Amino acid sequence: MTRRQRRATRLVSAALGLALVGPVWSAGGPAPLRVCADPDNAPFTSADSREKGMYLELAELIADRMGTRAEPFFFRTDVGRRALRPTLLAGRCDMFIGLPDAADRRAGKTIVLTRPFLEVGYALVAPAAFILRGLDDLDGKTVGVLFASTPQTLLSVRDRVRLTTFKSTEAALDALAAGQIEVAFLWGPEAGYRAAQRGLLGGFGLTSVAGLNLRWRATIGVRAADVSLRDQLDRVLADVAPAIARLAAKYHFPLDTPVDLDVPDPTAPRAAVAAAPPPSKTNPFRGDPSAVVAGRTLFNTHCSHCHSPNAANPEPRTDLRRLANRYGERTDEVFYTTVTQGRSTKGMPPWGPALDEEAIWKIKTFLESVQRSDTN
Numbered sequence: 473m474t475r476r477q478r479r480a481t482r483l484v485s486a487a488l489g490l491a492l493v494g495p496v497w498s499a500g501g502p503a504p505l506r507v508c509a510d511p512d513n514a515p516f517t518s519a520d521s522r523e524k525g526m527y528l529e530l531a532e533l534i535a536d537r538m539g540t541r542a543e544p545f546f547f548r549t550d551v552g553r554r555a556l557r558p559t560l561l562a563g564r565c566d567m568f569i570g571l572p573d574a575a576d577r578r579a580g581k582t583i584v585l586t587r588p589f590l591e592v593g594y595a596l597v598a599p600a601a602f603i604l605r606g607l608d609d610l611d612g613k614t615v616g617v618l619f620a621s622t623p624q625t626l627l628s629v630r631d632r633v634r635l636t637t638f639k640s641t642e643a644a645l646d647a648l649a650a651g652q653i654e655v656a657f658l659w660g661p662e663a664g665y666r667a668a669q670r671g672l673l674g675g676f677g678l679t680s681v682a683g684l685n686l687r688w689r690a691t692i693g694v695r696a697a698d699v700s701l702r703d704q705l706d707r708v709l710a711d712v713a714p715a716i717a718r719l720a721a722k723y724h725f726p727l728d729t730p731v732d733l734d735v736p737d738p739t740a741p742r743a744a745v746a747a748a749p750p751p752s753k754t755n756p757f758r759g760d761p762s763a764v765v766a767g768r769t770l771f772n773t774h775c776s777h778c779h780s781p782n783a784a785n786p787e788p789r790t791d792l793r794r795l796a797n798r799y800g801e802r803t804d805e806v807f808y809t810t811v812t813q814g815r816s817t818k819g820m821p822p823w824g825p826a827l828d829e830e831a832i833w834k835i836k837t838f839l840e841s842v843q844r845s846d847t848n
């Protein structure tokens with residue numbers, strides 16, 4: 473298209489009251505459905521045309537139903553980097569597959585979500601004879617986890633589990649195959665896919681787990697302005713549900729019924745947990761010097777690798793010495809909610825499953841001793 477033709481098209485679109493950039497699918501033409509995709513995130517998306525990944529194949533299925541074709545917009549998302557702004561929100565692609573479900577069907581103000589189309593979660597990979605009923609079954613075992621993953625958080629406070637940390641799913645599975653660890657606690661879809669690639673699925677089995685923020689439902693995100701695309705996707709997703717299950721099986725995503733780790737094992741002595749008072753939203757240890765000391769140790773054990781030793785963090789976003797300044801009277805509440813629930817899309821893990829309330833408030837008491845007012 474020449475510049476003049478483009479300009480003419482825009483004028484026509486404007487005259488028709490259509491958005492200047494955008495919902496080409498509703499025009500009924502053959503415009504492709506552009507999918508935001510990481511080129512190297514198998515088994516979800518991949519630039520390798522022999523094995524495109526579950527989400528890209530799903531996109532093709534959807535596009536086909538909508539009478540068009542899927543066109544990936546590849547963008548490398550390094551772990552922890554925010555991937556939506558330069559892709560979906562910048563208008564370079566029209567849908568981002570795999571965002572977590574939310575009650576209001578939104579991710580922030582700028583993105584709306586489809587119905588969930590698949591459940592994804594963590595899974596244990598272990599010798600086929602291993603049976604998991606609860607986390608206690610990992611006591612005394614050597615367990616492999618990925619660095620800074622939710623399972624690492626969860627197990628780091630369990631003294632009887634011997635943790636080994638890995639940089640990749642592949643490395644953890646290789647250690648499992650070599651007998652260096654007894655169980656690997658990994659992101660299920662990737663674990664299933666990589667285990668199948670290595671021929672491990674005969675001798676080893678996958679057990680999915682739920683509860684404790686270990687599992688969520690995947691949706692497709694589109695720009696809030698494209699809510700009609702969202703509605704169209706909802707209808708298509710309902711139609712292709714059986715094909716989605718087949719795709720998940722093709723990529724060896726674990727499809728077993730998950731073991732719910734939130735349900736206490738009836739044989740274990742858990743009365744103390746059951747009798748615990750409901751969480752309070754104010755710090756019961758405020759000003760207690762021994763809590764400052766205990767809290768500092770807890771902080772330097774569990775939090776310092778992201779928030780710096782003794783909380784002396786130069787990065788404003790993760791500098792916890794600015795909490796009081798930032799949140800004023802709401803600080804206790806924001807702190808408690810953030811620590812127990814995490815901010816999973818921003819790299820802050822949930823600690824509710826791993827740390828009890830007393831530990832959480834001791835950490836807060838330590839942080840109160842290092843708050844500063846000269847920063848914002």
Ligand code: HEC
Nearest residue numbers: 620774775778789790807810811815818819820821823835
């Ligand atoms: C794997 C890295 C990681 C670990 C470990 C971690 N955090 Fe965080 N935390 C983050 C990141 C990243 C953010 C910023 C999230 C954001 O931008 O909203 C954050 C944010 C927070 C906030 C909110 C800060 C604010 O100003 O809104 C609190 C409170 C917090 N963390 C407490 C803790 C505590 C307490 C621990 C240890 C029990 C901990 N974090 C461990 C990564 C981590």
